[in-house]
Amino acid sequence: DQQVKQNSPSLSVQEGRISILNCDYTNSMFDYFLWYKKYPAEGPTFLISISSIKDKNEDGRFTVFLNKSAKHLSLHIVPSQPGDSAVYFCAASVVGRDDKIIFGKGTRLHILP
């Protein structure tokens, strides 16, 4: 039973345009959400997070939006740059309960020149 779902295995976006990566979750207990980025042959690296008490968090070119009623979050990257080409993982956790972070399957983002 997959609690964090990323239904798009891949996404191609023109350089300079907006990249939107989507994520759905099923566990209503999740109260903390994170996005990780992974390059080949490297471990995932943290990108941005959001608590369930917020609906938006912004850090430079990266913005995460959370819609709790729809159990949906999205990561916006604007403008997209060639170095953004990577696999992006959505992840979620229940803070203070079991504290493990559950990951989605990832979306491979290709930034086209």
Added chain:
Amino acid sequence: DTGVSQNPRHKITKRGQNVTFRCDPISEHNRLYWYRQTLGQGPEFLTYFQNEAQLEKSRLLSDRFSAERPKGSFSTLEIQRTEQGDSAMYLCASSFDWGRVGNTGELFFGEGSRLTVL
């Protein structure tokens, strides 16, 4: 501190052999996690430690898998009697616990140990 270090980076073994992976976390972190990642999948949680205590083990972790963190610093993950289905990337991550003020919940991952079972 250069981050989370994992050894070996690659391991090729024959079915039935035992393998052990080591993880050295960021020194000030008290939480240490093991995840497994196969092709086309996200990291799957295996187990985690707070200091030397193993707090949770996934149902994915069969009896052939054992993890230790004897002094609350480095950790080892041993797989006994390896099977071809164990072939994967084994990722270690460390973090502060949630109780620490200002903790974003970020896990700091190592580069992983890739296991190939022939």
